[in-house]
Amino acid sequence: MRDLVLQCAGxxxxxxxxxxxxxxxTKVFAKATIQPESLRTLIRLVWQAGTVAWxxxxxxxxxxxxxxxxxxxxWIVVTIVAVYAFAAAAxxxxxxxxxxxxxxxxxxVVLAMAGY
Structure with missing residues (x-):
């Protein structure tokens, strides 16, 4: 059962x-006016780096x-819980x-801890 809960967390x-x-x-960068364009691109890439990491x-x-x-x-659960918990707190x-x-x-976070 804990395997299933952990997979549901995933x-x-x-x-x-x-x-x-x-x-x-669609909501943030579609409306944001960030100049110069190179800074806008950097911020978008950093935003999406979080997406890829999650x-x-x-x-x-x-x-x-x-x-x-x-x-x-x-170590997988501990690390991922830390990453998601920090993001949740922020x-x-x-x-x-x-x-x-x-x-x-x-x-x-709760699901991952329950599946630990």
């Missing part, structure tokens, strides 16, 4: 990452049960507790 993590990436492109974390959470190593599972601080992002990120 799927949720990937979903959150994809939402983050799409909203960044997708990678989700993939690792999905794959962790198949590694057959408790040590690998431990999002909660930025949004002053309003919004969906930190709650979705927090749900991934």
């Amino acid at each position: 799927v949720a993590g990937i979903a959150v990452a994809l939402i983050h990436g799409v909203l960044g492109e 997708i990678g974390g989700g993939v690792l959470l999905i794959a962790a049960p198949s590694f057959g190593s408790e040590s690998a599972r431990h 999002n909660a601080w930025w949004s002053r507790g309003r919004g969906f992002g930190w709650k979705a990120l927090g749900a991934v």
Whole structure:
């Protein structure tokens, strides 16, 4: 059962990452006026680096049960929980507790810890 919960955390993590990436492109950068253009490009790439990292974390959470190593599972879960928890805390601080992002990120953290 804990394998399934961990894999659900991975799927949720990937979903959150994809939402983050799409909203960044359609809501944030579609309306932002950042000059010079090279700075705008850099900020977009850094934004999407988070998206890619969260997708990678989700993939690792999905794959962790198949590694057959408790040590690998431990370090994958601990690392991904730290990454998502930091993102959840930063999002909660930025949004002053309003919004969906930190709650979705927090749900991934809770699922990953439950599947640990």
